[in-house]
Structures are given as C-alpha cells and as structure tokens.
Amino acid sequence: MRLSKPVFLHALRSQADATLRLVITGIVGLILYAIVSGGVTLNALSLAGVGALVKGGNSLLVLMVWLLGLGLISREASSGSIQLVLLRPLSRPSYVLSKWAALTAVAWALLLLTHAAFLAHQGLGGADPGTFALILAFQGLQLAAVAAVVTLFSTVPIQFGELGLLALLLLSFLALKLLNFRLAWQGLDQAVSLAWRILLPGVDYDGGVGSLFSGAAFNAGVLVAALAGAMAIMRRREFTYADQG
Amino acid sequence: MSNYLIEAEGLTKTYRGGRVPALVGAGVQVAPGEILGVIGPNGAGKTTLMACLLGLLRPDQGTVRLGGHAVDSLEAKSFVGYLPERLRFDPWMRGWDFVSYHHALAGRPEARRDAEVTEALLQVGLEQAAWRRAIKGYSRGMLQRVGLAQALVGRPRCLFLDEPTSGLDPEGALATRGLIQAFAAGGGAVVVNSHQLEQLGKLCHKVVFLKQGRIEASEQWAGAGGLRWSVRWLAQAGAADKAAAVLAKLELDDATVRKGGLSASVADEAGAAELVKSLVKAGLGVTQAGPLQGDLEKFFHGGGDEAQ
Numbered sequence: 001m002r003l004s005k006p007v008f009l010h011a012l013r014s015q016a017d018a019t020l021r022l023v024i025t026g027i028v029g030l031i032l033y034a035i036v037s038g039g040v041t042l043n044a045l046s047l048a049g050v051g052a053l054v055k056g057g058n059s060l061l062v063l064m065v066w067l068l069g070l071g072l073i074s075r076e077a078s079s080g081s082i083q084l085v086l087l088r089p090l091s092r093p094s095y096v097l098s099k100w101a102a103l104t105a106v107a108w109a110l111l112l113l114t115h116a117a118f119l120a121h122q123g124l125g126g127a128d129p130g131t132f133a134l135i136l137a138f139q140g141l142q143l144a145a146v147a148a149v150v151t152l153f154s155t156v157p158i159q160f161g162e163l164g165l166l167a168l169l170l171l172s173f174l175a176l177k178l179l180n181f182r183l184a185w186q187g188l189d190q191a192v193s194l195a196w197r198i199l200l201p202g203v204d205y206d207g208g209v210g211s212l213f214s215g216a217a218f219n220a221g222v223l224v225a226a227l228a229g230a231m232a233i234m235r236r237r238e239f240t241y242a243d244q245g
Numbered sequence: 246m247s248n249y250l251i252e253a254e255g256l257t258k259t260y261r262g263g264r265v266p267a268l269v270g271a272g273v274q275v276a277p278g279e280i281l282g283v284i285g286p287n288g289a290g291k292t293t294l295m296a297c298l299l300g301l302l303r304p305d306q307g308t309v310r311l312g313g314h315a316v317d318s319l320e321a322k323s324f325v326g327y328l329p330e331r332l333r334f335d336p337w338m339r340g341w342d343f344v345s346y347h348h349a350l351a352g353r354p355e356a357r358r359d360a361e362v363t364e365a366l367l368q369v370g371l372e373q374a375a376w377r378r379a380i381k382g383y384s385r386g387m388l389q390r391v392g393l394a395q396a397l398v399g400r401p402r403c404l405f406l407d408e409p410t411s412g413l414d415p416e417g418a419l420a421t422r423g424l425i426q427a428f429a430a431g432g433g434a435v436v437v438n439s440h441q442l443e444q445l446g447k448l449c450h451k452v453v454f455l456k457q458g459r460i461e462a463s464e465q466w467a468g469a470g471g472l473r474w475s476v477r478w479l480a481q482a483g484a485a486d487k488a489a490a491v492l493a494k495l496e497l498d499d500a501t502v503r504k505g506g507l508s509a510s511v512a513d514e515a516g517a518a519e520l521v522k523s524l525v526k527a528g529l530g531v532t533q534a535g536p537l538q539g540d541l542e543k544f545f546h547g548g549g550d551e552a553q
Contacts, residue, residue, distance in 0.1 A: 010335075079333045080329070080331070083299075083329065087301070087327050089351065090350060091319065238296075239302075240293065
C-alpha cells in the first residue's frame with residue numbers, strides 16, 4: 001500500500017478549489033456582516049479576522065477540515081466518478097491513503113498560513129521558538145488525525161447525502177462527549193509521566209509538555225485507527241452505476 | 246491457460262439481503278478478437294452483470310477472471326478499459342486533464358503521457374479546440390468521445406462499453422464502431438451493453454440475451470470474417486439429428502441448433518447456399534433462410550429464439 005501520486009494530486013486540486021470557495025465565502029460573509037452592522041472599516045475587519053484565527057486557532061482549522069473533507073470520498077461515490085478510478089490498477093487502501101494525505105496537506109497549509117498570520121500580527125511575543133515549534137507539530141498531528149476521522153466517515157455509504165453524514169458526525173461527537181474523554185486523558189497523562197521519568201531521570205516532569213505528548217499519543221492512535229477503519233470499509237464496499245440517475 | 250480474455254462462470258447476485266435476485270448463474274466468455282453484445286429488457290441484470298465483470302460488485306457465487314487473473318487483482322485491472330453510460334467528472338477538469346489523469350492512473354509511463362493522450366483524443370475524433378476546455382461545457386457527443394478516449398488511453402486488453410454510441414451523430418457512431426472493431430481486430434476482447442440493437446447487430450460477434458438475471462439465449466452472431474446464416478425448418482421428428490449430420494459433413498463446428506432451426510458461420514453466400522441445399526437434401530422442410538447479422542431486433546423480441 002502506497003500513496004498514489006495521481007489520486008493525491010487530483011484530490012489536492014479539488015481540495016484547493018473547495019478551500020478557496022470556503023475562504024471566499026467566509027470573506028464575503030464578513031464583508032456583508034460589516035456592511036449590515038455598519039461603521040466597520042476594512043482594516044478593523046482584517047484585524048478581527050486575524051484575531052479570530054488566533055483566538056479560535058485550531059478549532060477553526062478543525063472545522064474547516066470537517067467542511068472540506070465531508071464529501072472527500074462520499075461525493076465521488078454518490079456522483080459515480082469513483083468507479084472509473086477504482087477500475088484502474090490501484091488498490092483501494094492506496095486510494096484512501098492518497099485522499100487522506102491530500103486533505104491533510106491542505107490542512108497543514110492552512111495551519112502554516114494561520115501561524116504565519118499570527119507571527120506577522122504579534123510576533124513570538126517572548127515565547128520560546130522551541131515551544132512554538134512543538135505546538136505547531138502537535139497541531140499538525142491533531143489535524144492529520146481529524147482528517148483521518150473525516151476520511152473514515154466519508155467512506156460510509158450514506159443514504160441521505162451530506163446532511164445524513166453531518167447528522168452522523170454530530171451523533172458521534174455527542175457519543176464521545178458522553179463517554180467522557182477525561183478518563184482516557186488521565187490514563188495517557190500517567191503513561192507519559194511514567195515514560196518521562198524512565199527516559200529522562202534527571203529532568204523534572206513538565207506537566208504542560210507532558211500533556212502535549214499525551215495529546216500526540218492520543219491523536220496518533222485516532223489517526224491509525226480511523227485510517228485502518230476507512231481502508232477496511234473501502235475494501236468491502238460495492239459500487240454500481242445502477243445507483244446513479 | 247484459458248483461451249478467453251474475459252471469463253465469468255455461474256454469476257449469482259442478489260440485492261436486499263438475498264430477496265431480490267439480479268443475476269442467476271450467468272456466465273460469459275469472450276476470446277481475444279471477439280465483441281460480445283449484452284441485450285435484454287430494463288431490469289434484466291445487464292448493469293449488474295457489467296459491474297460483476299468489472300469487479301465493482303462482488304457476486305454471491307461465481308467467478309470472474311480477466312486475462313486469467315481474478316477480477317479484483319491489480320493485474321486484471323491493468324487490462325481494463327471502461328466507458329460508462331454517463332460520464333462523471335470534476336467540474337474543473339478539462340478534456341485533456343481528464344484523459345491525462347486516467348493515463349496516470351493506468352500506470353502508463355509519464356514520459357509518454359502527452360503523446361498517448363494526444364493519440365487517444367485524435368482516435369476518438371474529439372475536435373482539438375475542445376481539448377483544453379472544461380468538460381462541463383461539452384455536448385453529449387463530446388462527452389462520449391472523451392469517455393472513450395479515457396477507456397482507451399490505458400492500453401487495455403478488455404474493453405467494457407455501456408451504450409458506446411449513445412449521443413453520437415451517425416458519422417460519430419460509425420467512427421466509434423470502426424474504433425471498437427479495430428480494437429478487437431488487434432486482439433482485444435470487448436463487452437458492449439446497449440439498447441441500440443441496430444448498432445449492436447452490426448458490431449458484435451456474439452450476443453447474449455439476459456432476462457430476469459438469467460442468460461436466456463447466447464448466439465454466435467457473426468463468424469470471424471464470414472457470414473452468420475440462419476435457417477428454419479418445419480417441425481418434424483429427428484430434424485435435429487439430421488441437421489447435426491449435415492453440419493458435421495460440412496465441418497461447420499460453431500453452429501447452434503435449436504428447436505426448428507439453426508445458425509452457423511459460413512465463408513460466403515455460396516457456403517450458405519451449400520448449407521441450405523444439404524439440409525433440404527437431408528429431408529428437412531426448410532421454410533426460411535437468411536443472414537442473421539442485422540436481425541438483432543427479432544432476436545430481442547423473441548427472447549433469443551425467434552431469430553432462429
């Protein structure tokens with residue numbers, strides 16, 4: 001199983017188009033909001049946009065990955081264009097991997113842009129460049145994991161189109177909330193703290209950095225599980241043109 | 246090693262947890278150089294058969310092999326070219342991008358991409374001004390042409406075509422027919438699914454008639470380089486044995502004998518005359534004789550039997 005260059009590049013192009021549309025829609029929305037609310041200058045508006053990106057940070061990017069990836073595979077499956085791709089000498093796991101990689105690449109590009117905007121706006125502000133890089137890497141991994149979960153959802157045949165998919169996502173989110181992440185986090189924190197003490201016996205345990213590592217371990221687990229699930233579903237899925245109008 | 250490029254046996258497929266049968270023990274074989282037509286009424290299982298042959302659907306029972314490889318193997322997929330009835334694509338794609346994308350997916354060498362994409366687009370007769378235009382603005386005929394270019398660009402050995410001449414003008418339909426025949430003449434195997442019986446009758450070597458998921462009839466439609474002749478006779482005892490003896494004497498070994506008639510490949514009209522004369526001489530009350538090719542409509546309406 002390896003990345004398929006044509007599928008990756010094709011998906012990247014589609015994602016780039018969708019991102020551009022999403023960003024343009026967002027900007028138009030902001031401008032309309034400014035016009036309706038009145039008296040907001042464009043400068044204030046751009047500052048507000050950067051501020052929102054900085055404050056909302058990863059949450060906004062996670063939302064964008066959800067929106068961009070919602071139809072990653074399901075749209076191709078429902079339109080019927082996936083059939084021609086799957087008939088080519090390309091394994092289905094490679095197809096899934098390439099789609100996920102393209103979505104992740106777009107997410108990372110957006111992450112870098114956000115951080116560049118943050119740096120241009122406020123600079124490091126006395127923060128340690130190493131910590132900044134560590135947070136960036138953590139956020140990158142988190143977005144890759146989110147992209148894997150979105151890819152997994154996108155492989156599931158949904159009878160009611162993207163609205164059905166959205167409902168499924170909301171249900172999953174609520175289910176995760178009900179399960180309460182805290183227990184899992186505590187376990188992970190303890191494991192990281194133990195590993196820290198074994199690997200770095202002379203260094204005091206830093207709770208902040210430790211929680212970044214627990215988060216990274218959690219995200220890596222989610223990423224692998226979601227991608228494996230997506231590949232397993234795609235291996236079993238059937239496609240026919242009889243489904244299309 | 247099988248002589249067939251496309252070989253399916255005992256295909257059974259049901260939907261809705263086994264409640265709706267779509268295919269019941271269907272089997273087809275297509276040798277290199279052959280064109281097989283699949284006909285049947287709506288809902289007969291033609292699309293399901295095509296999807297099983299392509300590996301998009303998994304039959305409940307039965308096997309499909311392409312070039313001797315299991316249909317879902319990467320080796321088998323490297324043999325396949327497919328033209329769907331309705332082409333789907335991303336709205337931003339141009340004709341050139343679409344065919345290039347499939348050239349890359351087919352694993353063809355990147356260094357030959359421009360040359361082979363150009364060749365495929367020229368082959369299908371898509372006007373050059375349209376190559377760099379967005380596909381979403383294409384007419385039905387142009388879509389059909391770019392779809393055919395997509396099917397051919399991977400240099401397949403097995404071609405699966407769903408309504409290949411649909412939407413084409415008469416000139417385009419003729420050119421497409423020529424293209425498919427040239428592909429088969431080059432050693433490829435073709436399966437065509439179509440409702441355009443006139444086109445199919447002129448194109449195919451073999452035809453299978455599908456009804457309620459079963460292959461009701463299978464007919465050798467045209468001999469390689471010869472004529473397919475149909476003869477009917479009055480019902481009488483021992484007619485089939487007499488006919489079999491005549492066929493053996495004339496060494497017509499690809500004939501199909503049915504109740505009240507037969508069809509056989511003959512070299513030319515003189516060969517057809519010889520066949521009819523021999524049947525009459527053997528005591529068969531011949532009532533009708535003529536070329537089978539082009540008479541697909543009769544075959545269809547008779548559920549596969551009347552054409553004989």
